[in-house]
Amino acid sequence: MVRPLLSARSFVVRRRRLAAHACALLAGILIGGGAARADGDAGGVMRVETRLFAHGADAPAVRSLTLFRDGIAWDFLELPAAGTAADPQMELVEIVLHDPARERLVVIDPRRNVKTQVDGSRLERLAASLAKWARGSDDRLIRWAGGPDFASGLTEKAGVVELTGPRVRYVVTHAAAPVPAAATAYREFADSALLLRALIHPGGVPPFPRLALNRRIEEAGGIPTEVTLEIEPRLGPLGGRTERLKSVHKVLPRLLSSDVERIETAESHAAAAESIDLAAFAAGDAVDSRAAAVTR
16 A cells, blocks of 8 residues: 655655755755866766665655756756655755856745845855854764864775764765866865755754765765765664665766756746845745755
């Protein structure tokens, strides 16, 4: 018998919790995708399909498509809207334009037809204040995640980087980037996606462990193909079950014809959407209010 996805209340709560963790995953991973910038004959073109699975489920809890062209990345986030737990119907809830040349990110809610812009300097200020706050926390996990040094918990073998801290474990499998510039461009995209999610949906583990992993994978000339995140409950086994998330990425060094059409549609959304401030956007953001938060 196929069971319904969730009751209305638990559906909202679960989507919010997933959205808060998905950033950490999809973006470094997470929040996401891969990247490639225009670099001579390299073309600066890449597509990355990402699926996020929670607790060993067969169906993805989050799905994203990240498209890179002309030094710009378009990130499309989908969450379950209806259907069954085994076969959910996915719905586009967010589009993010990553524009490093202009040092800006534009976040679009296609359902409400609104957008907000975040400057790179704002993310830099967030990183500084978030690290200071985390390092003063009484929670060992949060304090550890404030960094700045993660070397003692880092281990590596061929194509795999693992980072372990108090109650948390990250395992990242990576493969060689299609072109040398892609590894750096991927890391820049992933870093900004992680910080953006921390800004719009605060809470959860600070992004600095993932930022450290991103730098290490860039140094190895790689792009993540699979990321696993395990977080044990604060009170041990009595505090609930261990949170287990896995993100799987499929990277192609080209765009499909449907991808070009999707970018053109996104450009139309960006042009037509009403511009509002970040506070107003976050208050009614589809990923936040409907998912009630997910790491991207």
